[in-house]
Amino acid sequence: MDKKEAQTKTFVVANKTALTLFLSGAAFAIPVVLDHPQLLTGTFVNALLLLTAYFLPFKTAYKIALLPSLSVLLKGVIFGPLTISLYYMIPFIWLGNILLMFVFKKIISANRNYFFALLPAAIIKTSVLLIPAFILIKIKILPLIFLNAMGIVQLITALSGGVLVFILSKIYNRINS
Numbered sequence: 001m002d003k004k005e006a007q008t009k010t011f012v013v014a015n016k017t018a019l020t021l022f023l024s025g026a027a028f029a030i031p032v033v034l035d036h037p038q039l040l041t042g043t044f045v046n047a048l049l050l051l052t053a054y055f056l057p058f059k060t061a062y063k064i065a066l067l068p069s070l071s072v073l074l075k076g077v078i079f080g081p082l083t084i085s086l087y088y089m090i091p092f093i094w095l096g097n098i099l100l101m102f103v104f105k106k107i108i109s110a111n112r113n114y115f116f117a118l119l120p121a122a123i124i125k126t127s128v129l130l131i132p133a134f135i136l137i138k139i140k141i142l143p144l145i146f147l148n149a150m151g152i153v154q155l156i157t158a159l160s161g162g163v164l165v166f167i168l169s170k171i172y173n174r175i176n177s
Contacts, residue, residue, distance in 0.1 A: 020060055023052045027067035032075050038153055039160070046100065046161025047168075050118075053101035054108065054165075061105070065097035085142050089150065092132045100125040100158060114166055122158035129154050 026048055034041040045068045052061045069090055086093075100121045107117035133150035136142040 016056065016060075019055060020064075023048060023056070024064050024067060027052070027064045028071045031068050031071045038149060039157060042153065042157030043160040043164060046158045047164045048161075049097055049101050050104055050121075050162055050165050053105040058102060058105055061101055062098045065101055066094050068097070069093045085146065088136055088141055089129070089133065089146070092129055092150075096125040096128040096154070099128055104162075115162075118159065118162035118166075122155055122162065125158050126151065126155040 027045070030044050030048060031041055034044060049065060049068075052064045056064075069086075073086060073090070103124055104117050104121040107120065108114065129150040130147075133142060133146045137144055137147055
């Protein structure tokens with residue numbers, strides 16, 4: 001490898017590291033800074049997860065999927081006194097976020113339409129959250145409020161986050177063309 005190739009490789013690695021640090025910080029900060037409502041917070045978190053999936057390799061990106069829910073637990077923002085109930089959902093939230101990113105990245109990497117990638121990814125994430133929430137509500141571990149929060153709200157925020165990323169990417173491309 002010549003000196004120019006080495007410099008280019010170093011630049012790319014440094015940029016990916018900086019992007020990873022920025023996205024990690026944002027993933028942790030969004031739930032704390034935005035605080036409420038879930039529709040707003042969730043839209044921005046999902047947008048960030050989709051951006052992460054798009055720009056970073058999956059072996060790096062999936063780790064970022066864990067940060068928003070850890071931030072919520074530390075601050076107790078989304079469900080206030082019901083945050084303790086969120087502990088039961090954390091593994092499913094992590095899995096849902098990871099699957100959102102994975103499915104989106106797999107489909108978009110296959111040169112598929114953006115919305116063709118977004119829709120199944122959002123539906124899978126919602127299903128991974130809704131089914132366990134429903135079961136935990138039925139066996140009286142979670143309060144009923146979780147059914148809405150882990151169902152339709154998740155679908156709306158995943159799709160809204162995806163639409164936000166789509167709009168921002170169009171604006172970015174227009175500015176830079």
